[in-house]
Amino acid sequence: MANGSRQAAWEFFGLELKRRREDAALTQVELGLRVFVSGGYIGQFEQAIRKPQLDVAQRIDDALQTDGIFERMWRKLIDDHRYADYFAEVVELERLATTVCEFAPSVVPGLLQTAAYARAVTIEANPFVTDEYVEEKVTGRRERAAILRDATRPEYWVVLHENVLRIPVGGPAVMAEQLGRIAALMRQRVVWATVIPYAEGAHASMGGMLQLMEFEDAPPVAYTETAFSGTLIDEPAVVKRAQRAYDLLRGAALSPEATLALVESAAEDHRRCASTT
Template sequence: MAGPKDLDPSSSPRAMLGAELRHARERKGLSQEQLGQRLFVSGSFVGQLESGARRMQLEHARLLDEVLETNGFFLRNCKAAAKSKYEEPFAEAAEAEAQATAIREYAPSLIPGLLQTRAYAQAVNRAYDPMALEATIDEWVEGRMERIRLLDNPTKPLLWTVLDEAALRRETGGRVVMAESLRHIADLIRRNRVIVQVLPLSAGAHAAIQGALKLMEFADAPPLAYFEGVRTGRLEDDPATVAQLRFTFDLLVASALSREKSLALIEALAQDYTHEEHP
């Protein structure tokens, strides 16, 4: 029987690689859990590789070729599937985000990427690296704007964000930029494209007080959690951990303002920024 053909670089390499992995696994009569044991990873991780939600690493490709007897196919094609338009270490999370059917996110100190305007993204990236060339900043911002095109679809993915009030009051890029950013969020809310709730400063201590959180669900793969810190990012696929983090998000929602009160606060702050800039 002929083996799988090498991937066409003009197609979607990760999606095709995942489809080939599912085909090869089923041909060997292995479940995702059984294959995961051979790779020293979870069955959930295998499912995410098959769906294209996660990137295949070289060490996994070598083991897959050995276990599934695919004559070096996965190793040959792993590099093509790993190419990304996004900067490390956030590339894998951004690519998973593009596959998600639902995204739930808590943002403690800044407006998260999918809700940013171009000017806000410019200010964030400049603060991230004050010494970067303008061309580099422009490239990063374009990558962010491409991610935001996920919201061009009128219904998918579901985007549910809990914004800390501190993120709305932190003047990122100046008052004009903040006014534009908050009006943009308010517009998305009024068009019923996103769900946004504000966690008020008066809520005090809360379940995610130590940092940001993103949860992603997929049509044909187990959910993922993503943690981001200073120049670091990590995906988590352990089912028990992801379930606990979903509970954390539910607690945040319970502590946040209602959708109506959140919208009113966002629009009021947008007005404040506008009036303070143009007295």
């Protein structure tokens, strides 16, 4: 589903929510109390400014006695085969975020990936898939990255472990291009990036991939991911712990200036390697 069609569908979701709420003679605040969100959230759902999470859609069905219609609409709208089931909702939230912070322990984050790097990552993780499958995944990642080119793009902060610069994904030429892209985005001040060098050792806060998102009129969320699953977290206490872990990671990283020098040096190392093969 194209982005314009998807937005129109979410607008229908919002109009239907408003109609059903008014039929039940409930205000936005009253419905919000029943589904454990603010009345302002209900208003944002109705205007298609913000998308509800699945459990909220299910509670709306219960509160309005709508026989699962909002859950079914939610599942249809979030269903996007370019992304893993557990990640599709994160893509929707990225489009609404004012700030995105990521920690990448071994692989370049999707928002920064070149097409060649994304293709290599997909094939290495799924060596028996079709070319059509690979290109679908690559297209999805490139479309996600469009938020960094928008005039209203979020602030994007990323902490990379030095592994990301050194692990040869797709070969040296692909790596040289990928690191060159990161350096260019840093120089254009589109991305604020830092690297945790090997010299820092096994930092206490290191673990799997971590993403934090902040919004103008909604609480922050966190997303963590392993090789086969991901978890979106909106529990305030857990999100706060994730934010503290990210602060510790950022404190262990090099300065942006030293990071840029290291990224460009690693790109040149891969470039030299590519020229000799």
